[in-house]
């Protein structure tokens with residue numbers, strides 16, 4: 001980071017960090033669509049390849065546009081290093097490949113993104129890593145499993161999807177460190193605008209930049225943030241060698257997304273709270289899950305470790321699956337899609353989509369009822385969103 005940005009505040013960093021202006025004097029960050037770079041001499045090429053001299057080599061692992069995004073996100077999360085990846089899933093994959101080896105144990109929250117569970121169970125386990133799950137946010141349950149299996153990595157998402165359970169990052173990080181484990185937090189739902197896991201004691205943050213960092217549903221990408229050793233060397237080494245790299249164009253979109261991130265997250269949170277409060281007053285709604293509501297079981301923890309409550313709201317309709325489907329089919333503004341983090345509000349039925357591959361018993365255990373509906377509240381006028389839900393609910 002340049003000296004003029006040292007000790008600046010979040011919104012200044014979000015707009016300014018990482019752009020090293022070229023001799024063209026451009027105001028906006030340029031895009032460098034080049035696969036390779038030209039060296040001044042054979043000696044310079046040799047020095048760059050050996051790592052003696054810094055500089056660009058090949059865009060699988062060095063690209064100036066990708067570097068702007070990496071520097072900016074690292075500054076916002078408060079990490080030393082950031083490695084950008086082709087997707088959120090490849091960020092998790094690169095973290096596992098870089099930091100785990102055969103014989104290690106991995107402990108994960110059960111309530112993580114569906115593809116994350118598939119990655120751990122079907123691929124990471126195949127290479128001799130023991131995978132264990134913890135059910136729910138109770139810190140005692142985490143203590144018991146961490147104590148018992150002595151993992152190398154511990155993985156969680158908070159708030160969880162779709163029930164918005166909130167996990168105590170500080171307490172779980174302490175448990176990890178006492179057992180010699182590293183804590184990895186998927187910070188996709190909050191983004192650093194609302195929650196900074198590294199400041200709470202986590203070792204590594206992973207992101208699906210596809211969601212709120214983009215914010216307008218355009219590009220797939222991800223990132224890993226942490227210290228210079230684990231992320232800057234171990235995870236970067238995976239990217240350099242195996243190549244699930246972020247394209248310069250996508251990096252540019254995400255960099256511009258970071259500039260408006262805190263404004264957008266504040267608006268998503270404000271709109272979601274308004275809708276969650278309204279849903280709580282509805283007779284056909286049995287329960288609303290939103291960390292910003294005092295009725296949420298971890299409301300106080302969320303208020304302590306987050307600066308706001310985010311855009312994801314889940315609610316249980318009394319009529320089960322028929323009611324949920326009727327509501328979803330009747331909305332006129334919300335898009336029926338499982339994606340989230342978009343300016344456009346989305347609505348989904350977890351039991352038959354994102355969590356459809358679980359057995360009915362597994363779903364019941366996870367608290368995902370047939371009447372559960374998840375909305376990712378966008379940036380439309382919240383009064384229009386309430387009106388839309390109101391007319392749809394009338395037909396249920």
Ligand SMILES: *Cc1c(COP(=O)(O)O)cnc(C)c1O
Pocket residue numbers: 087088089090113116157161186188189207208209210211220221222
């Ligand atoms: C979407 C998502 C991912 C995966 O990210 P992709 O960019 O789709 O690969 C991981 N974690 C969470 C919490 C997500 O929502």
